[in-house]
Amino acid sequence: MTTEVAAVRIPAGGLRHELRAASVVWQREMIRFSRDRARVVSSLVQPVLFLFVLGGGLSSIVQAGTGSVDFKTFLFPGVLATSVLFTAAFAGISMVWDREFGFLREMLVAPVSTAAILTGKCVGGATVATLQSLVLLALAGTVGVPYDVVMLLELVGLLFLMAFMITALGLLLASRVKTIQAAMPMVQLIITPLMFLSGALFPLSGLPGWLTVLTHVNPMTYAVEPMRSVVFARLDTDAATLAAFDPGIHWGDYRVSLGLQVLVVVLACLLLLTAAVARFARTE
Amino acid sequence: MGEQVAAAVRVRGLVKRYKEVEAVRGIDLDVVPGETFGFLGPNGAGKSTTIKILCTLVEATEGTAQVAGFDVARDRDAVRRRIGLVFQEPTLDAYLTGEQNLRFHGELYGVDRSTAAARREEVLQMVGLWDRRRDAVQTYSGGMRRRLEIARGLLHSPQVLFLDEPTIGLDPQTRASIWEYIRELHRREDITVFVTTHYMDEAENCDRIAIMNEGRIVALDTPEALKRAIGKDRVVITTDDDGAAIASLREQFEIEAAVHEGAVSFAVTDGAAFVPQLFARLDVPIHSVSVTRPSLDDVFLAHTGTTIRDAERGGGNPFAIMARGR
Known part of the structure; x- marks a missing residue:
């Protein structure tokens, strides 16, 4: 045993320190993800079911109205978004487990901001969710979506952004839920409606008024719609099909541009993250 | 570490009120740098609340507290950089290895990377876990986990180490070995140890003790003098x-x-x-x-x-x- 003490220095705060903290929180998510094979596999089952079973089953009856596009092709971006939704929501809600097993405290008592820790968590959740969606992206060809490199990159970017938003939402939920038992009903109550009201599984055109309102206040709609636009831009379709399946989002008579849709998602990310930070900073 | 610190811990007129309960009812305290200070009392005496105030986790209702020369309310992060914490409840990530838990902590505390690895080895050697560093914490026994928490609390070379009931729930043999490590600490580190316990026999290991009951300090001196x-x-x-x-x-x-x-x-x-x-x-x-x-x-x-x-x-x-x- 040595008697010499290797005392270490800790520089005072600053942005660099905050980034290191966020980065190590992200690394922890990566380590845990790589160790959790069951989670990887199980999270892929649902989207594949949606795509091939729901999509395959419904395409026979909706074929009449879809013109030149297979229903499964229409469903593809929505299913991508859905797969990311559940993985990212789980990544955020996993903070309940961190609380239960005490690790949350280790993070919150460190001399760094809560914002740095939660940002690391969000980037971690978004990375994990996006990595998983790559498996689905690889299946694009089987449902008639071309392997266009730019489109694939755009989709990855949009998926990452959406996953960040949903992880932040998961964190906000986790700040309210104190026990693991209460976490699962929360997913059912909040996350599942987000999926059904986002236009991921049906087109936004010709919906009843109340449903139109609900889909338009759902931030996930603004993440799904750009993905669909990106995919449909590469398809060879006629105007009628496009109007039915990729009608875009309208605020009154104003057609919301793609850039504005993405901006809505970015703002939702910031808003949810800020709210989660405020709540976690207060919990101790 | 050239800072001049008068008292490792200095508390004046500290009061903490929760809605209906007055957990801490006005305490004064000075802990000298380098000593092992024991905080004794039954469960519910207000020890944990006091330690949480000193660790910047809970805000005092009245009074002031300084740790390592910094006010716990005003200079929260300055205090946090200078203290090590071992809580009653476990705060390890059981899925990570022992070393990964330490690495996480070092990054979170911004430990200088050029010395971080050497420091990790040193604290792991000190608590006898160097050989198990690559094993997931879930394979550790209760005593090993507590030792890892102590090693982690020391990783960033704190001036004051707070141990809240470090031996709770451990068998007598493991309890004795934890105290062995705490004593060993003083030979190796320039550190003040602030430890709470409700095992009276353990307080014999402290240089000075304060006895707390129903939110007040009822006695404060060396165990011998008391x-x-x-x-x-x-x-x-x-x-x-x-x-x-x-x-x-x-x-x-x-x-x-x-x-x-x-x-x-x-x-x-x-x-x-x-x-x-x-x-x-x-x-x-x-x-x-x-x-x-x-x-x-x-x-x-x-x-x-x-x-x-x-x-x-x-x-x-x-x-x-x-x-x-x-």
Whole structure:
């Protein structure tokens, strides 16, 4: 045993320190993800079911109205978004487990901001969710979506952004839920409606008024719609099909541009993250 | 570490009120740099609340507290950089390895990367976990986990190490070994240790102790001085009729005795010399007698009028339950 003490220095705060903290929180998510094979596999089952079973089953009856596009092709971006939704929501809600097993405290008592820790968590959740969606992206060809490199990159970017938003939402939920038992009903109550009201599984055109309102206040709609636009831009379709399946989002008579849709998602990310930070900073 | 620090911990008029309970009722405290300071008392005495205020986890209702020269309310992060924390409840990630837990901590505390690896090895060697560093924490025993938490608390070379009930829930042998590590610490590190415990025997390991009961510090000195101040031996007898024995003690010897933990207990100046008189003059048959030199349990009893176990069992202290649920 040595008697010499290797005392270490800790520089005072600053942005660099905050980034290191966020980065190590992200690394922890990566380590845990790589160790959790069951989670990887199980999270892929649902989207594949949606795509091939729901999509395959419904395409026979909706074929009449879809013109030149297979229903499964229409469903593809929505299913991508859905797969990311559940993985990212789980990544955020996993903070309940961190609380239960005490690790949350280790993070919150460190001399760094809560914002740095939660940002690391969000980037971690978004990375994990996006990595998983790559498996689905690889299946694009089987449902008639071309392997266009730019489109694939755009989709990855949009998926990452959406996953960040949903992880932040998961964190906000986790700040309210104190026990693991209460976490699962929360997913059912909040996350599942987000999926059904986002236009991921049906087109936004010709919906009843109340449903139109609900889909338009759902931030996930603004993440799904750009993905669909990106995919449909590469398809060879006629105007009628496009109007039915990729009608875009309208605020009154104003057609919301793609850039504005993405901006809505970015703002939702910031808003949810800020709210989660405020709540976690207060919990101790 | 060239900072001049007057007191490692300095507390003045500290009060903490939760809605209906006054957990801490005005305490003053000075901890000298380099000492092991014990904070004793039954569960619910306010120890954990006090330590949480000192660690910047809970805000005081009134009063001030400085740790390593910084105010816990105003300079939160400055305090946090200078303290190590080991909580009652585990705070490790069981899915990560021991070393990964330390690496996480080092990054979170911004430990200089050029020295981080050497420091990790040093603290792991110190608690005897270097060989197990690549194993997931879920394969560790309770004692190993606590040692890893202590190593982690030391990783960023804190000036003050706070240990909140570091031996709770551990078997006696492991408890003894944890104290071994704490003593060893002082030989290796320039550090102040602030430790809470409700095991009176453990407090013998401290340089000075404060005894806390119902939110107040009732005694503060070295363990030796506290025991000396009692000045009396403790005599514990079991009898046929405890009530009659207490009455008889009062009548014959003018001694105030009380029943604690199922036996009649009282204090006299010279216990060994008193026993023959006791048998000669007490009207009640005696089954057994024991005479002990004062212990810290007696110190607690003398200052609070109750044994530490009775204090914990005793109802009427909703805070005991509250504090644990917190």
